[in-house]
Amino acid sequence: MTTTDFGAVHNSVLELTDRLRKADRYPLFPVVAQAGPTRARVRAAGCAAERDVTVLASADYLGPAHHPEVRERAADAPRRFGTGTYGSQAVGGFTELHEELERTVAAWFDRPAALLFPSGPQADLGVLGALAGPGDMVFLDRFDHGSITMGARLSGAGVRMFRHNDTAHLEELLNSGEAQEARRRLIVVAGLFSADGDLPPLREIAGLAQRHQSLLIVDEAHSAGALGARGRGAAELLGVLDRVDVITGTFSKSFASTGGCVCANERVADLLRHAAGAYLLTLGLSPATVGAVFGAFGVVAREGAERRRRPVELSAALHEMLRAAGVGIGASQAHVVVPTGTVDRTARIARRLVGEGLLVGPLFPPAVPIGGARLRLGVTAAHSEAELQRAAQLIATAVAEEQ
Template sequence: MDFKEELEEIREAGLYRRLRRMESASSRVVVVEGREMLMCASNNYLGLADDPICKETAMEAIRRFGTGSGGSRLTTGNTALHEHLERELAAFKGTEAALLFNTGYMANLAALTTLVGVGDLILSDRLNHASLIDGTRLSRADVQIYEHCDLADLEKKLAAARAGEHRRILIVTDGVFSMDGDIAPLPGICELAERYGADVMVDDAHATGVLGEKGAGTADHFGIQDRVAVQMGTLSKALGAEGGYIAGSKEMIDYLINRARPFVFSTAQSPAVIGAVLAALQIVQNEPDRRKHLLQRAARLRKELLLAGFNVLPSDTPILGVVIGAADEAVEFARELEAQGIYAPAIRPPTVPEGTSRIRLTLTASHTDADVERIVDALSKARTAQNPHS
């Protein structure tokens, strides 16, 4: 098989990607291929990936249960740790039950290929994450895309579907959109779902641990946990480990256990991961100042970037999209930042639409006010280096 020509086309379009080697733990400051840099692109929002307590509980889990689970959950891989974490997640999300998956991607595929199918309808936000898009395609349900966070367009499509013969209607949305950082209008979505007999699924990957009174995500943020049928989240971002989960009714979770192929045919997560997340969940709930400081610093960074004249997308979260435009220009901008010791890779199509390539900045609870100043200064210098006569 020869892919040389296709790879060259990718390079010419400014879309070639390569793996970058991290030589230290995910933290505020990292070592990338031998060079120390300020990390400004990590999803480790609360700084828990390198937290001493999380590391210790992970090691304790290894000492008790070993390094691997030894099988799928339905054969030999279901430990007391897995069941404990699922109970904690359900309580955290305000649902009857929860189910763990190896990745957030697998959680979305599991939900969408199991809970809906032929004869059903999925209404999906245009800017939903790739895992939701892939899940809808594999579900075999009818799929309609509504314009991003556009309640009027969503209602128009719901009204048109009312006269159809769909068995189930599921509205699917990110809670926090991963590349823009904006929050879904969840109360309005739930109101429409209730009016038209639909259910709601929220991907809370970037909201878990960050939004809400207790850090439980978008539904917690709006105080409507009981109005969302399917709450998905990840353990790999604010919770500092890896994996995903679905939370909802006990009946739905039982159904996923019996029918969701990504669950049935996957080896269970390792004990270390489960141990680390159990500690992370307690920190999220017991230390609200972490997310408070995170959101305050993110708001300050956005304000400073806007004052400096950057095109920053609207956001009330730690995700700040600084739109550059063309893919090659964004790549060069990222190179300029890296030269100044700032690690924030360019985000390009197909991750974002053509013409909106960007630097996706993310802060963590570990970043300081001095870091915010350094980031703004670095972006300003990168802009000058890229456009010296502007």
């Protein structure tokens, strides 16, 4: 193999990116030259010229990223602990600040214990790598996040995919002979599916987990903070929080920072702390990151009800604006999804929109099925109705003209 031959699949990825760049249609990795007063508006570089854009690709759903309390907590933490943790958490990088945040996260999700991971995907990898292995079987929704699928396959356990949100198919797989013979069974689903914006049938899945003595793991990455009466996620919203065995999540969406977390009972948490490679083999979160998360938890605890209400209302408004403009949209319950079909068409639309002052989130295979490329529009509490009206008009025109 030469250094430029990476195999058919990877070569095709490079050929596609080369082609899009040559045609000036490459829409990924937008460069932010300067942040605005919120994540809903930034100054973007990488276009023909720098320009201010409205951002509909942000995961700062509740809008606390630029809150003064969040920024102050992020600035204060390094004054106490420096810029880094100076070692793995087990031997030199676990501070009082980390310990306090773990207690805060555990209390938020009403769990006995919590652990902090460097990212949400590493939380998924850590949980599945420690709780599943050869002789076990993991059941995944086919639209689960890639980090869940990766963690399940790397664990060495058997992996079975059930059709998206199809509990009858899941039950069929659980009833199979190989499932009955497995040492342990784990069911892992997203609380909110990021590519389609829909929710899983968690009540039915929890019932199946109980009947088949399976561990139920819910990844609340996109739903924690944003869903549920107290912002505990889809499991709280759907009334099954007490039936979920392990919760994974991230601070990079509603909590204005980065990093991941796992919530469970004390026995599971202790096992992960001492056996999860994704936890042990890396440095802990930087003090500034932990400080920012603390600030965000404080803001969301006080103002969460209003901050959760506004994105829901604005998302519903954008749905109606797009429908009125003749744009087909997916059946999402959270994100606004505009199916666009091919990679090339999606890239043209996204590139055109950023040039007109609108940054959207294009999703391509393998994140979505082949032929199912789309725009994911992330509405936040910081958007205005006027911005969304203009966005709907720009999107409608681009979708109609970029055939």
